[in-house]
Amino acid sequence: MGKGKEIIVVGGGLAGLVSAYLLAKNGHSVRLIEKKTYPFHRVCGEYLSNEVVDFLEREGLLPQNVTIPKIDRFEFSDTKGRIVQTPLDLGGIGISRFLLDDFLFQRAIEAGAELLCGKQVHQVHFIQESDRFQVVLEDGKILESDYVIGAFGKRSRIDSFLARAFTQKRSPFIGVKYHIQINRPTDVVALHNFTNGYCGINAVEENRFNLCYLGRREDLRKHGSIPELEREVLWKNPVLREIFQEAEFLFEKPEVINEISFEEKSPIENHILMVGDAAGLITPLNGNGMAMAIRGAYILADIVENNTERNTIEELYQKQWNLHFKNRLLFGRWIQKLFGAEISSAFARNLLKNSHWLSQQIIRNTHGSPF
Ligand SMILES: Cc1cc2nc3c(=O)[nH]c(=O)nc-3n(C[C@H](O)[C@H](O)[C@H](O)COP(=O)(O)OP(=O)(O)OC[C@H]3O[C@@H](n4cnc5c(N)ncnc54)[C@H](O)[C@@H]3O)c2cc1C
Structure with a gap:
């Protein structure tokens, strides 16, 4: 254990791993608890905005031994498969979470940092008298710390334990992800609409493409299985039909998640400092959740490093979090309304086609600047 504050990070996605890396580097005693073991696949589009790429390179947090595709064009099709392309001013890269998270873990x-993998946190208590936390693991073991960073993603049993408001509502969405091989340009991130959802495709390392879509639980129920949902709903967009028919699918079965809530959350709950999706999930069409998780970790680590009082840390973090993320989340929710329906997706396509300025404004309002 190093000097400084004792910190437990719950969850080892991008937000947790980057927090653990930065805080341990600064000499704090950091324990990260992750319920899975690395490396593993996650449901994610794996398009990483350039907002954070300079930072990751500066810190040596991007693997060097693989070719990572650079992406600077955006392709969009409406539910009828009518396509438009536009340059991406900011752009990004394509990198799998299998590779990136494992690299950050190392x-x-x-x-x-001390990494405890394959262990799930069941409860987090803030003990007023000692001004410390007690973190209860699934086997009943109790760990203590000065601070807890909640980096447990979109939804965790800790959300229910804390009775966070968004857990009261069921989310209507499902997320599905594959890696595929297909002959397509590697500098394009594509979003193809279908009724009640949209599907992103972009290159990642090792000549693979990520194909990931957000659909509706009720459509899965109606069609009975993922392959039927794809054939009956996604394939109505001819662009998607062609991609599904042409691609070689590299997973035995897709990664699937549900309970994807875009409801408002609070970045601090019961003194737990939430970061990444645990603080708020941006709609995936923006391709910005990964960058927000990384930037959030950077902002939080800086505040924890430079302040000693809990109250000051919480106040500054709340303020900085609002400044960097609140509007992006609001805007993201608003734009998602233009997706997944015939008329609105055609409207969005016309907007992208006829007003480069307006489409760049939309992208700017959902993305941060590099730092
Ligand atoms: C369909 C879809 C597509 C997306 N596409 C993109 C994209 O292309 N680009 C982009 O930038 N963003 C995308 N996103 C968003 C992005 O995936 C997330 O914003 C990002 O993964 C957030 O990282 P995180 O570290 O906050 O959470 P996560 O990566 O989810 O990590 C949370 C971790 O916490 C662990 N955990 C949870 N509970 C516990 C517990 N009780 N104890 C121990 N561990 C626990 C989990 O196992 C997990 O490893 C997409 C999201 C979806 C749903």
């Missing part, structure tokens, strides 16, 4: 250990 870097966090090298920086001095």
Whole structure:
């Protein structure tokens, strides 16, 4: 254990791993608890905005031994398959979470963090009298710390334990992800609409493409299985039909998740400092959740490093979080309304086709600047 504050990070996605890396590097005693073991696949489009790429390169947080595709064009099709392309001013890269998270896991250990994998946190208590936390693991073991960072993603049993408001509502969405091989340009991120959803495709490392879509639980129920949902709903967009028919699918079965809630959350609950999706999930069409998780970790680590009082840390974090993320989340929710329906997706396509300025404004309002 190093000097400084004792910190437990719950969850080892991008937000948790980057927090653990930065805080351990600064000499704090960091323990990260992740319920799975690395490496593993996650449902994610794996398009990473350039907002955070300079930072990751500066910190040596991007693997060097693979070719990572650079992406600077955007392709969009409406539900009828009518396509429009536009340049992406900011752009990004395509990198699988299988590779990136595992690399960050190694870097966090090298920086001095202790990583406890294959262990699930069941409860987090803030003890007023001692001004410390007690973190209860699934086997009943209790760990203590000065601070807890909640980096447990979109939805965790800790959300229910804390009775966070969004857990009261069921989310109507499902997310499905594959890696595929297909002959397509590697500098394009595409979003293809279908009724009640949209599907993103972009290159990642090793000549693979990520194909990931957000659909509706009720459509899955109606059609009975993922392949039937794809044939009956996604394939109505001829662009998607062609991609599904042409691609070689590399997973035995897709990664699937549900309970994807875009409801408002609070970045601090019961003194737990929430970061990444645990603080708020941006609609995936923006391709910005990964960058927000990484930037959130950067902002939080800086505040924890430079302040000693809990109250000040919480106040500053709330303020900075609002400044960087609140409007992006609102805007993201609003734009999602233009997706997944015939008329609105055709309207969005016309907007992209006829007003480069307006489409760049939309992208600017859902993305941050590099730092
Ligand atoms: C369909 C879809 C497509 C997307 N596409 C993109 C995209 O192309 N680009 C982009 O930038 N963003 C995208 N996103 C968003 C992006 O995936 C997330 O914003 C990002 O993964 C957030 O990282 P995180 O670290 O907050 O959470 P996560 O990566 O979800 O990590 C949370 C971790 O916490 C662990 N955990 C949870 N509960 C516990 C517990 N009780 N104890 C221990 N561990 C626990 C989980 O196992 C998990 O590893 C997409 C999202 C969806 C749903």
